[in-house]
Amino acid sequence: MNQPAILIVEDEKKLSRVLELELTYENYETKIAANGKDALQLLEEKEWDLVLLDIMLPELSGLEILRRVRRKDQHTPIILLTARDQVHDKVSGLDLGANDYVTKPFQIEELLARIRVHLRSQRKTNQETESLETGELHVDLNTRMVKRKSVEIDLTPREYDLLVYLLKNKNIVLTRDQLIENVWGYDYVGDTNVVDVYIRYLRQKVDKGFTENYIQTVRGVGYVIKDRRQ
Template structure:
């Protein structure tokens, strides 16, 4: 039985979701604001987090960003009444795994939750120590190292590096990276993939002569020696 944390300040919406999930054999704990949610997460472990964007003390997007500073693995779903692409992109960039616009059919919420939990099971059983030359990533402890020295990474930088390490010597297109790391279609009018790859490069290649992430003009990026 999966444990779910629901952060929703609208009582009727929270009751509706909670009742439906419990009828489908999920355990649910609810919080009305970001502060109580963070306190709850310090004393209990959850398999999935559902965050409303509009909370009384903090936006769900900012709450998601704060959670991802210490927890890069627990699936997060955002709920919002704002059906705008920018809000969706902001939530996904903050570290959310999925995004659902209110009002929604409960059956869709349930299907998305099941998909996220299946993905979590697969991720948990995958090889958790990834290595390439002197680069090492532990996906259980969320520790990245280069040449035996730890490298501090953000949630998205960590996910990006993990993607490269799971596909060494393979050219990864910007479209594929956007889909796998950000769960969105790549907009050719933006350069955020290039920006994040450069962030990652600067962190793992600083002080090292051997460059590992290479640009393949017109195609994407590749991790190679």
């Protein structure tokens, strides 16, 4: 079984080092980000099983990181590390999608217990969402296999990521900017027309030759896949 990977986003060197040592001892894979920009880069490069996120960070606040992450990822558990007097920030963090918070100074045993709870909950969620589908279209998230009826569809990594994001947000019209940010990444610099190009590629593979088109254009807004119950 792979070690759960935990990202520690904390600018206090002594605290981040203690967390790293304790989590490593508990057989977790760890990485430290000491500022908001480094944290966003690490979140973009790798999937994490859990994130410990300090609210007060240089360059980019923990709440802003949380806001950006939750636009793309609604599932990864995020535990906020907060100061005792940050009541407003705790509330804001929970409203933005944080799963939990601990107040500094905290007992490491309490934090470890909360981490175990959220990792168990996440494993259960992952087991329940191993595939995505609408109508005849099916995506196996473990094998990355895409099928429509019994026909296997070969997608490039970017096409696959785009399809998965559309399916995870069925019935929600997604703008080009949302798709750029969540499929291409926070720091993508380029023309948003790239979305139209890849939607065209995806339609050629997913919809062409079938009577029903799953990928819909909402003129002037963006794109959507609507749920097709069989």
